[in-house]
Amino acid sequence: MKYGVDEQGYYGDFGGAYIPEMLYPNIEELRQQYLEITTDASFTDEFNQLMRDxxxxxxxxxxxxxxxxxxxxxxxxxxEDLNHTGSHKINNAIGQILLAQRLGKKRVIAETGAGQHGVATATVCALKNIECVVYMGEVDIERQAPNVARMKMLGATVIPATSGSKTLKDATNEAMRDWINNPEDTHYIIGSVVGPYPYPEMVARFQSIISAETRKQLFEQTGNELPDYALACVGGGSNAMGMFYHFLDEESVKLVAVEAAGKGIDSGESAATTFLGREGVLHGSRTILMQTNDGQVVEPYSISAGLDYPGIGPQHAHLYKIKRAEYVSITDDEAMEAGLECSRLEGIIPAIETAHALAHLKKMNFKGNETVVICLSGRGDKDLTTYINHFGF
Amino acid sequence: MNRLNQLFSTKRENLLSIYYTAGFPELDSTVAIAAALEKAGADFLEIGFPYSDPLADGPTIQHSSQTALENGMNLNLLFEQLKSLRAQVSIPVLLMGYFNPVVQYGIENFCKKAVEVGIDGVIIPDLPMYEYESLYKQYFLEHNLSNIFLVTPITSEERIRKIDDLSQSFIYLLSSSSITGKNLEVSDTVELYFERIKKMELKNPTVIGFGISGNAAFAKACKYANAAIVGSAFVKMLTIEKDYIDKIPAFIKQLKNQTIAA
Incomplete structure (x- = not known):
């Protein structure tokens, strides 16, 4: 694949595995085994069966x-909002729990921002009877209370990340520290296309089911399997990569990734990584991240906890740099309006993350009769309080 | 030959290295602590440059990093402070920190600046061997700046040999596969690991770090390696004591005495 990963784990200038030696055996084990395991018939059979049933x-x-x-x-x-657990996150969680099982791991850890990935991980751990520990920023625990309750209901232990900004990036740090301390019995289910190689590739492959199905379904409905545009929101970028994956080599398909501008790109409260970031190293990969001049990671902001991340996955950084995909941004207010609009027009309450992608429709100039596929990555139930507070219902 | 090689060629046992974070507890304490440590008998030093997301560190060093950043520490300022280092300190000094600040400073520029102010080596935990060797080695070699690699109890023998080939001054053995600030429990497994490394007869001297907080652990570590590093325990002392400079001699003495007695 032209836009895919090379043998060393790089997408152009981005990617790699910038990890401390303590994590080397874990990462090496994955690198050696994940392809073999995930392409084996026993794996794909079980994966497909679980995806269906x-x-x-x-x-x-x-x-x-x-x-x-x-x-x-x-x-x-x-x-994707109609998936069990309410978002695309379950695709990756199913894939990784089957992998963890085959690696003989007894314990699973995960980080979560909005809680969707935490819920998905807690769900698959219950399904497979594997101990589950989820790290979540203290701030996110407060603003995503329903998802915290769901994780507990599913039997997971939720540990608050109290360092730094107490959000997703700090939850990721804590999960990595846990993994360093428990290298042998624990599998770390990273929830997005971020982290050291092979995570970005592995997560993208599990999520690629989104675009694989979309192509097929679009053909069935329109007689053409390629849309003019594929559109998705980007925090770390897993639903977007899933939506882009099988269109990457189809140059006629315009790929649009929507970042969270928060209160505005120049407001100082934003998570629009490609607009505000520079190249550097974050959570084990060379990518684009929001940082100060001397390389300290900046605390991002978005009304949506799932987009509140200071970096993007390395493959996104690559697609951005070589201009294969367009990266745009949407503010809190624009996203909230789009969420309301979608509810009223279609009877679908989208997650606020997803509402960012929907909000971009307003800014696109359609010539007429063009086809757009949007990844409706999650449902808005978890965001009701935020919506209600915003609109004063 | 840099100061590190000189040190290990003259003294090969019971060497003590101390880690602390630059700009902590006070912005200007960096060089004063170094001078006090040399005077108290530390054999070499590691000065940490702070990072917002220190994922290999436990709470003590995370806290010192955060405070140092709040105090205004950054690489530019650190190199400025270190201009006076060699007027006061003659033992080897290394810098330790995460890779992103180095990338932003410019890797080549970082190596050049470090050597200019008298730094002998660097430890960058999240710059792994493959990336170092294929992308950045030339800058370190050009400026004669030692890059130190870490080895854990689960690093394979083949990889340790490769690290030995790439190393120029010493190899940093982690007492356990863990983040910093945990107490070293010198269990049979740990001893077997140290024993295994010792039997490999590596070309480079070895230094044990992570989890060494008191004199017993220090003495134990020195049985298997040329030196041991105390980090979190020292940073904890800096955190607690107001007159931390005055407390340094006693801190070093209690670490070293036991070794001499043993």
Missing amino acids: YVGRPSPLYFAKRTSELYGANIYFKR
Whole structure:
């Protein structure tokens, strides 16, 4: 694949495995084994069976009629919000728990921002009867209380990350520290296309089911498997990479990734990484990250906890740098309006993360009759309090 | 031959190295602590440059890093402070910190500046061997700056040999595969690991670090390696004591005495 990873784990200038020696055996074990394990028939059979019977895949590709009329394009929603646990995060969690099982791991750890990945991980750990510890920023624990309760209900231990900004990046640090301390019996289920190689590649492959299905479904519905645009929101970038994956080599498909501008790119409260970041190293990979002049990681901000991350996955950094994908940003207010609009037009309350992608429709200039697929990455149930407070319902 | 090689060629036993964070507890304490440590009998030093996301460190060093950043410490300022280092300190000094600040400073520029102010080596935990060798080695070699590699109880023998080939002054053995600040429990497994490394008869001297907080652990570590590093325990002392400079001699003495007695 032209835009894929090389043998050393790099996407152009980005990627690699910038990890302390303590993690080397863990990463090396994954590097050596993940491809063999995940392409083995026993793995793919179980993966496909769980995706169908447990997750509820394929998720529908829904022609959003009223939205299409409003914007003058043929707009399709890839309904990842209808997955079990309510977002695309379960795709990766299922893949990684089957991997953990085959690696003989007895314990699973994860980091979570909005809680969607934490819930997905707690879910698959319950399914497989594996001990589950989820690290979550103290601030996020407060703003995503329903998901914390869900994780506990599923039997996971939720440990608050109290260092730094007490959000997703700090939860990631804590999870990595846990992994350093427990190298042998523990598998770390990273929730996005970030981290040291092979994580970005592995997570992208598990999420690529999104675009694989989309191609097929679009063909069934329109007779053409390629859209003009594929659109998705980006925090670390897992749903976007899943949506882009099988379109990467189709140069006619324009890829659009929507970052969270927070209160505005220049407001000092933003998570628009490609606008505000520079190249550097974060959480084990060379990528683009928001940082001070002397290389300290900046605390990002977004109303949506799932986009509140100071970096993007290395493959996104590569697609951005070589301009294969366009990176745009949407503010809190624009996203909230789009979330409300989608609820009223389609009867679908999207996650605030997803609402960022929807909000970009307003800014696109359609020539008429173009086809757009949007990854509807998650449902908005977890965000009701934030929506209610914002609109004063 | 830099100061590190000189040290290990003249003295090969019971060497004590101390780690502390630059700009902690006070912004200007960096060089004063170094001078006091040399005077008290430390054999070499590691000065940490702070990073916002120190993922290999436990709470004590995380806290010192955070405070140092709040105090205003950064690499530019650190190199400025270290201009007066060699007027007061003659023992080897290394810098230790994470890779991103180095990338932003410019790797070549970092190596050049470090050597200019009298730094002998660097420890960058998240710069692994492959990346070092294929992308950055030339800058370190050009400026005769030693890059120190870490070895853990689960590092393979083949990899240790490779690290031995790439190392120019010493190899840093982690007492356990863990973050900093945990107490070393010198169990049979740990001793077997140290024993195994000793039997490998590496070309480079070895230094044991992580989890060495008191004189018993120090003495134990020195049985298997040329030197041992005390980090979190020292940083904890700096955190607690107001007159931390005055407390340094006693701190060093209690670490070293036991060794001499043993």
